[in-house]
Amino acid sequence: MxxxxxxxxxxxxxxxxxxxxxxxxxxxxxxxxxxxxxxxxxxxxxxxxxxxxxxxxxxxxxxxxxxxxxxxxxxxxxxxxxxxxxxxxxxxxxxxxxxxxxxxxxxxxxxxxxxxxxxxxxxxxxxxxxxxTASDSRETLCVDLLGRELGWRFEASHDEIVHCSAAVVNDEPVALVQEAGSTDWWRGHANGRSGPLPENLVRLDRLEEADPNRYAALLWITREGRAEDHPRWAGRRVIYRPPEES
Missing domain, CATH: 3.40.50.11220 (Rossmann fold)
Structure with missing residues (x-):
């Protein structure tokens, strides 16, 4: 820098x-x-x-x-x-x-x-x-920084980032589906996190386990998944793409 x-x-x-x-x-x-x-x-x-x-x-x-x-x-x-x-x-x-x-x-x-x-x-x-910033003062997840140290890139519109960030800081239920990449992303979070993952973030292994009617937002860590195949999550999802080595 x-x-x-x-x-x-x-x-x-x-x-x-x-x-x-x-x-x-x-x-x-x-x-x-x-x-x-x-x-x-x-x-x-x-x-x-x-x-x-x-x-x-x-x-x-x-x-x-x-x-x-x-x-x-x-x-x-x-x-x-x-x-x-x-x-x-x-x-x-x-x-x-x-x-x-x-x-x-x-x-x-x-x-x-x-x-x-x-x-x-x-x-x-x-x-x-x-x-x-709410996510840092409360030491919860920063949606636009998830996986940054690991080289992940995210796909989302500005409005989707805003929606998902609000769901996280307002303690709404958020599905965090991880199908790829390192699982050690919380300990190395961009601004430092020492406590446990917030309870409103529910970790799941497959997108099929996430009910769109139950969760306010979706954070989906995947290499192969396509947004267009899941229209029910439109407007309230962020997709993270880990590189092959991370």
């Missing part, structure tokens, strides 16, 4: 150096008036700019997978708002307070990895990650 660390104050830069140390390869961006300090806290990895910070955002969005800002949350929201596209394209954005007490994912928490990045930084800095 290519990461830019942005700080706009002297105290913020001190923290930015600690952040950069926890993220190998990250680059620190700061106003030109702090050029000397920026090089001190991130030797060889600092880049300073003239003009307004807002003018740097388009280039940062284009060049980096993640932006960590030691800037107030409200200011960051205003800075990035004109440049937002969608969660498949937007970089992860994480905000830290100058005291280094809180790490807050602001944008692209799941697909972009902001929640996972916040967790990593919280451990490295001794801070608290403030996760507001």
């Amino acid at each position: 290519k990461c830019a660390v942005v700080a706009i104050t002297r105290h913020g830069l001190a923290l930015a150096g600690r952040v950069a140390a926890a993220l190998p390869g990250a680059r620190v961006f700061a106003p030109a008036k702090f050029a000397e300090l920026a090089q001190q806290v991130a030797p060889g990895r600092a880049q300073c700019y003239e003009g307004k910070t807002a003018e740097q955002i388009p280039a940062l969005f284009a060049a980096f997978d993640a932006i960590v800002a030691v800037v107030s949350l409200g200011a960051v929201v205003r800075l990035i708002a004109p440049h937002l596209r969608n969660k498949e394209q937007d970089p992860a954005v994480v905000v830290l307070d100058e005291a280094g007490r809180f790490v807050i994912p602001v944008l692209s928490g799941h697909l972009g990895g902001a929640n996972a990045l916040a967790g990593h930084l919280a451990l490295a800095l001794g801070a608290t990650a403030v996760l507001t």
Whole structure:
């Protein structure tokens, strides 16, 4: 993950150096008036700019997978708002307070990895990650991250992801049918899960065991199954495709 660390104050830069140390390869961006300090806290990895910070955002969005800002949350929201596209394209954005007490994912928490990045930084800095997405705050399944570490890809429309995610976090019965791939996906979940699988997720071995009248949603892990063969699940299913070796 290519990461830019942005700080706009002297105290913020001190923290930015600690952040950069926890993220190998990250680059620190700061106003030109702090050029000397920026090089001190991130030797060889600092880049300073003239003009307004807002003018740097388009280039940062284009060049980096993640932006960590030691800037107030409200200011960051205003800075990035004109440049937002969608969660498949937007970089992860994480905000830290100058005291280094809180790490807050602001944008692209799941697909972009902001929640996972916040967790990593919280451990490295001794801070608290403030996760507001329901699946992460309750440590249940993130529908759009299932099997990500194993190389699985998923097939679903935006509306299907929304429907299935809502069913999971609202404790509705969800059929989780696994016909292929490694079964060790919960322990290695993207944002870390230590407890048992939530009770509303019912693991089944074959799709024929899942009654569409009983379950609010279907999470189907298969290599061969075809969505068009099961129209009763239309609009409320996500299909995961594990590679042959996973």
